[in-house]
Amino acid sequence: MKKNKQIQEWAAIWREGRTIFIIDQTKLPFNLEIVELRSYIETANAIRDMLLRGAGTIGVAAGYAMAQAFAEYSTIKELEKAKLYIESSRPTAQNLFYATNRVYEEARNAENSDKKAFETADQILHEDEKHSRIMGELGAELVKDGFRILTHCNAGKLAIQGWGSALAPVYVAHKQGKNIFVYADETRPRLQGAQLTAWELHQAGIPHAIIADNAAGYYMLQKKIDIVFVGADRIARSGDVGNKIGTYEKAVLAKENGVPFYVVAPCSTIDFSCTCGADIPIEVRSPDEIKKTGNMLIANPESDAFNPAFDVTPARYITGIITEKGIHKPEDIHTLQ
Amino acid sequence: MKKNKQIQEWAAIWREGRTIFIIDQTKLPFNLEIVELRSYIETANAIRDMLLRGAGTIGVAAGYAMAQAFAEYSTIKELEKAKLYIESSRPTAQNLFYATNRVYEEARNAENSDKKAFETADQILHEDEKHSRIMGELGAELVKDGFRILTHCNAGKLAIQGWGSALAPVYVAHKQGKNIFVYADETRPRLQGAQLTAWELHQAGIPHAIIADNAAGYYMLQKKIDIVFVGADRIARSGDVGNKIGTYEKAVLAKENGVPFYVVAPCSTIDFSCTCGADIPIEVRSPDEIKKTGNMLIANPESDAFNPAFDVTPARYITGIITEKGIHKPEDIHTLQ
Numbered sequence: 001m002k003k004n005k006q007i008q009e010w011a012a013i014w015r016e017g018r019t020i021f022i023i024d025q026t027k028l029p030f031n032l033e034i035v036e037l038r039s040y041i042e043t044a045n046a047i048r049d050m051l052l053r054g055a056g057t058i059g060v061a062a063g064y065a066m067a068q069a070f071a072e073y074s075t076i077k078e079l080e081k082a083k084l085y086i087e088s089s090r091p092t093a094q095n096l097f098y099a100t101n102r103v104y105e106e107a108r109n110a111e112n113s114d115k116k117a118f119e120t121a122d123q124i125l126h127e128d129e130k131h132s133r134i135m136g137e138l139g140a141e142l143v144k145d146g147f148r149i150l151t152h153c154n155a156g157k158l159a160i161q162g163w164g165s166a167l168a169p170v171y172v173a174h175k176q177g178k179n180i181f182v183y184a185d186e187t188r189p190r191l192q193g194a195q196l197t198a199w200e201l202h203q204a205g206i207p208h209a210i211i212a213d214n215a216a217g218y219y220m221l222q223k224k225i226d227i228v229f230v231g232a233d234r235i236a237r238s239g240d241v242g243n244k245i246g247t248y249e250k251a252v253l254a255k256e257n258g259v260p261f262y263v264v265a266p267c268s269t270i271d272f273s274c275t276c277g278a279d280i281p282i283e284v285r286s287p288d289e290i291k292k293t294g295n296m297l298i299a300n301p302e303s304d305a306f307n308p309a310f311d312v313t314p315a316r317y318i319t320g321i322i323t324e325k326g327i328h329k330p331e332d333i334h335t336l337q
Numbered sequence: 338m339k340k341n342k343q344i345q346e347w348a349a350i351w352r353e354g355r356t357i358f359i360i361d362q363t364k365l366p367f368n369l370e371i372v373e374l375r376s377y378i379e380t381a382n383a384i385r386d387m388l389l390r391g392a393g394t395i396g397v398a399a400g401y402a403m404a405q406a407f408a409e410y411s412t413i414k415e416l417e418k419a420k421l422y423i424e425s426s427r428p429t430a431q432n433l434f435y436a437t438n439r440v441y442e443e444a445r446n447a448e449n450s451d452k453k454a455f456e457t458a459d460q461i462l463h464e465d466e467k468h469s470r471i472m473g474e475l476g477a478e479l480v481k482d483g484f485r486i487l488t489h490c491n492a493g494k495l496a497i498q499g500w501g502s503a504l505a506p507v508y509v510a511h512k513q514g515k516n517i518f519v520y521a522d523e524t525r526p527r528l529q530g531a532q533l534t535a536w537e538l539h540q541a542g543i544p545h546a547i548i549a550d551n552a553a554g555y556y557m558l559q560k561k562i563d564i565v566f567v568g569a570d571r572i573a574r575s576g577d578v579g580n581k582i583g584t585y586e587k588a589v590l591a592k593e594n595g596v597p598f599y600v601v602a603p604c605s606t607i608d609f610s611c612t613c614g615a616d617i618p619i620e621v622r623s624p625d626e627i628k629k630t631g632n633m634l635i636a637n638p639e640s641d642a643f644n645p646a647f648d649v650t651p652a653r654y655i656t657g658i659i660t661e662k663g664i665h666k667p668e669d670i671h672t673l674q
Contacts, residue, residue: 029637184640186627188525188549191635194627198637210627210642212525213551214583218648221585246551248558249586252593290523290531290547293630298528300366300535303521305547311555 010203012057012158013064013125015118018071020064024051025158029199040068040082047096048089054159055233055269056128059095062086063121066103070117079108092283094234095268099124125161131266131324132162139169139229139264139322145178147226150216150254152185153244154196155231155264165264166229167200169322174206182208183225185216187244189289189307213246220257228254232265232321237337239315239330240277241265245308251317260319263330267323272337277312285309347540349394349495350401350462352455355408357401361388362495366536377405377419384433385426391496392570392606393465396432399423400458403440407454416445429620431571432605436461462498468603468661469499476506476566476601476659482515484563487553487591489522490581491533492568492601502601503568504537506659511543519545520562522553524581526626526644550583557594565591569602569658574674576652576667577614578602582645588654597656600667604660609674614649622646 013022020037026049027033035051037043043065046052052061069082086100103120110116143149155166163171173180182201187193194210201208211219219225228250234242241247241263254261274280287305291297299305315330322328325336350359357374363386364370372388374380380402383389389398406419420437427433440457447453480486492503500508510517519538524530531547538545548556556562565587571579578584578600591598611617624642628634636642652667659665662673 030634183643186525186636188523188551194636194640194642198640202637202639208640210624210636210640212582212627212644213549214525214581214586215643215645215648217586217589218582218645221648221651244551245549245555249551249554249590252554252590253586256589256593287547290549293635294633296631296633297367298630299523299531299547300539302539303531303535303545303547305531306520306552307549308552308555311552311558314558 056160136168393497473505
């Protein structure tokens, strides 16, 4: 496992020469397996098969895949074929297209195109790290000693290089020596909180407990949660935030209980073409994610299940949105354009 | 399987002579197994091992166990020993003590004590059925044709004889020919919604879908839920309601979205010795219920998990409480004493 002391002891993705290394997130938290990706096809397939996930990590991997293609091929025809293959791996991931386009455009006319391609992909990774650190520093100013923090899903270092987004203030507050405690919503149906966030917090030695999503309100009413940090999948001009299903429930409960509710996400998450939350498309996933755990059926077999993967939290429930440019009122998000 | 046409096609518990029959609820929804309980010890053990669950069903079973003891023994010493054994099976279940005491007191001085004991236990069952039907009729008046109903956990026929509590208005509205649809919260961590409520609704042919607890707010915000019915484990004088963890979250979301939120529970659920919700004790159960499904670990092994099994919904979020005596404002509950 790579020792990356600067950002703690591990990273979700890194490169050595032309080889990309990733943590296989499908194996977490039970096994920590590092996978080597030696060609653009291997890297694209790792994105497609969800060995890696999280907006930032997908973007970085796509950038590296494009760079690997530059190392493998030289004709425009071959490179464009590779680009299309990479872009077909997770067709809805905005960061993926941003990264392949940027690497492709910067490298294709360069003298040493494969060197330029890898440098550009590195730069995307470093920008993510930089943004994550700024968001972490900004968010940590809101975290007082003794704070008990709620988070939902996984918006940590597995998802965005550096310190993640929602978890960035948590990592920074912990490094600052503040005594904090994190409640990690398990985040049904895919359990990213119980599996990925809990794994990250454990690695970092940050005190925490997993709770059923049902219990977050209970702890808020008991005055045991001081602040909420969540990530975002897409932010509309209005400040409405699309994020993992259940985020809206936590936001309403936080407002009702006077608990500050912050969204942490880089500016790249803002979609200025979305006027408001109603424009944010909601992916509906397979009922099997609700009805099965692994191959084990856990629900009445003959019943249908509905599985919206995301919801939209209206801006009025959000105390602030933390980006690399500052802490904004949701209604001011459009001014960042 | 017993055909009980009067209350639909099945019952959670019934007797034939001195033998008690139950549906083994630990096997649902995957297998429908009927268990015969031929002695008070077998019946008490079935309560202890949770082959049956739900306040009403536990009470009825305890009454029958006490009656079986009257059939097996005749001395006060033997009967009191049996009573203690039955009462030790689920020591926190209020209905259990009510049933054993009532059967014991009414039978012990009767001429034909075992006959009287079984009749008294039958009477407890029939009272539950009667109360359930009244609550169902009252609640169904609130359900208009086309309504989409949310429920949490299982407060159906498996839990209370007749039509259950929270599900009673659903069964009645369906029988009335109203076109209804039920969203069943899966109800983590024990999944009573996905497993038991979904099973009941399927048996009755009532259109429904299981959703992650995280998705209930999403559907409310989408204006796809018209009314919420939940059960109760204990109701305080103040009208605050203790119920399955997550009930509070749904109540807050319902109020925020203008969705009527009703608690359905017989008067026996009201604990007049509890002044307010803060007096209702909250059982905290094993972290393994969060971290495992069956024997399969589904969370980060080294992380702790907190598992409060119940929460308290303050009266201000509750539109009404439906008992066998009528539909009450929560703040009027104390007048039922």
